[in-house]
Amino acid sequence: MSLAIETACIHGNGQLEKDHPYRSIITPIFQVATFAHPGIGRSSGYDYSRVGNPTRHDLEQVVNELEHGRGCLATTNGMSAIWLALELLPPGAHIVASEDLYGGSVRLFDLLKENRDIDVSYVNTSHEDEVRTAIGEDTKALYIETPSNPMMEVTDLAEMRKIADEHGLLLIVDNTFLSPYFQNPIDLGADVVVHSGTKYLEGHNDTLAGFVITRNEELYERLEFIYKTVGPCLAPFDCFLVLRGIKTLAIRLEKQQENAQKIARWLKSHPSVTDVYYVGLEDHPGYEVSKKQARGFGAMISFRTVDRQTAEKVLEKIKIITFAESLGGVESLMTYPMIQTHGYIDTKVREKLGITDTLLRLSVGIENAEDLIADLEQAFIG
Ligand SMILES: Cc1ncc(COP(=O)(O)O)c(C=O)c1O
Structure with missing residues (x-):
């Protein structure tokens, strides 16, 4: 059943179809590192919380549904979500990014330059000609914030998709400022959406969180492999807080x-x-x-x-x-x-x-x- 967004905020975790222990009407906090195996080669569905945790799983399902994605990963904060998304790029890649970006994202790009030789050209992405001019042989991705932080520049995402298609680029969008309540970049052509879940999604200034949502399973699988290997996983209690925040x-x-x-x-x-x-x-x-x-x-x-x-x-x-x-x-x-x-x-x-x-x-x-x-x-x- 397709749900309107207000309903998906509350029931988007499949709660309607699901039996939580004792028929709890909210997702319990599974504050647990490991899960008992029912037998050799058998699993309850969860084995170890870095790889999967039921509280986190419900949260990821809700955010995935709100962003119209095909896979979502909940991370410790927005920066680790952006870092994870950028792991999709090979060393030496070039990115064209919005020039008016959250300062922490620029710091991360500088770090990636040092560690992985990733180069970034900053342009006003609300001007498509500037984006086209900045694209070179090594360009692998467009990285967009819209509205941008703090100058509120708006980038036309459908236009970015066209440019990305012409040059075979990944389109990554930070959707923190509008949240999925107001904007769904995947519907407009984004391959990957990132969020500081610390902001509107959680909404109460009481926890950090981040999300990466992808438009297809292939991208999700690549990111999930890195995620479970490195482990920037949002803790169960924080997942509970974000789940509660999203309801409103x-x-x-x-x-x-x-x-x-x-x-x-x-x-x-x-x-x-x-x-x-x-x-x-x-x-x-x-x-x-x-x-x-x-x-x-x-x-x-x-x-x-x-x-x-x-x-x-x-x-x-x-x-x-x-x-x-x-x-x-x-x-x-x-x-x-x-x-x-x-x-x-x-x-x-x-x-x-x-x-x-x-x-x-x-x-x-x-x-x-x-x-x-x-x-x-x-x-x-x-
Ligand atoms: C647009 C945007 N993206 C990402 C981040 C980073 O998020 P976090 O502070 O949760 O790591 C911020 C933080 O202010 C932000 O404003």
């Missing part, structure tokens, strides 16, 4: 997006704000592409203040909104990308992208929108 993904994201729309419009009219980067504003350059490929605009806003003093004042004075480095949870968080999420990026590159001392990023939570606006208002006054 739909209502959280609807509320977060509604709040974000109101706050983005309010910020736009504020005299101390010069620019607002929110994909859901009609004048955002990625608005039309986003409408075509996603079911919503999400709840991430970046904005630019008139000067550095104002940005610092806002960070120091906010009371309900917390100055902290993450996103996607029920609590609204404000980040200073220049020194936090993108502190690793070379200053010149950062400045070129617009990640300067006046840029703030707001992850809108599920609090009352008027309270959040009042909090921002008093912070701007100082």
Whole structure:
């Protein structure tokens, strides 16, 4: 039976068809390293938790279903998920990536350059001609964040698929910012989707998690082999937390997006704000592409203040909104990308992208929108 997304968030683990011990209506936490063999050459279905664990299995099934995948692996955090996906590439491979990427992903690419001679060209992937120009003989993959972090650039994924097909490339998409509630990159042609499950999927700022989802079994099998060999497996209790978080993904994201729309419009009219980067504003350059490929605009806003003093004042004075480095949870968080999420990026590159001392990023939570606006208002006054 095909389920609507709100239903799949709750029952997507096949719960309806499944008998958990004592008919528990949620997936129990199988906090166990190993499983007894019923006999020689026989298995209960689980032998050792690095290879498979029932709590993790249910979580992987739910996320796989939400992302319309053919296989999913739950990892310790988003970075290990991205690392795992990039293990698909041979040493010496070249990647064309979105230039506006989470700073940790850039750090990983630098590490891969050192360890495996993997080269990355960073371009504005919302401009297809830049992507085409950057492709060379050794290019093996396109790596896309859309909307990007923190400048909210939107990349047309169907166009990326066309380019990937022309050159035989793997299309890898980080879908953290919109989550499968709003966007399914596999439906748009992605081969591999990665997530920081720490963000919207888990949604409560209380555990780290990551996911890799593939569009076919072959890719899944290659990744699963690496996964079980190296073991970046999400622990059973963390799987339980993410399973619980996902149950409310739909209502959280609807509320977060509604709040974000109101706050983005309010910020736009504020005299101390010069620019607002929110994909859901009609004048955002990625608005039309986003409408075509996603079911919503999400709840991430970046904005630019008139000067550095104002940005610092806002960070120091906010009371309900917390100055902290993450996103996607029920609590609204404000980040200073220049020194936090993108502190690793070379200053010149950062400045070129617009990640300067006046840029703030707001992850809108599920609090009352008027309270959040009042909090921002008093912070701007100082
Ligand atoms: C878009 C994006 N991808 C990946 C990551 C890494 O995820 P994690 O912190 O769970 O390792 C982050 C973290 O902020 C992120 O924002």
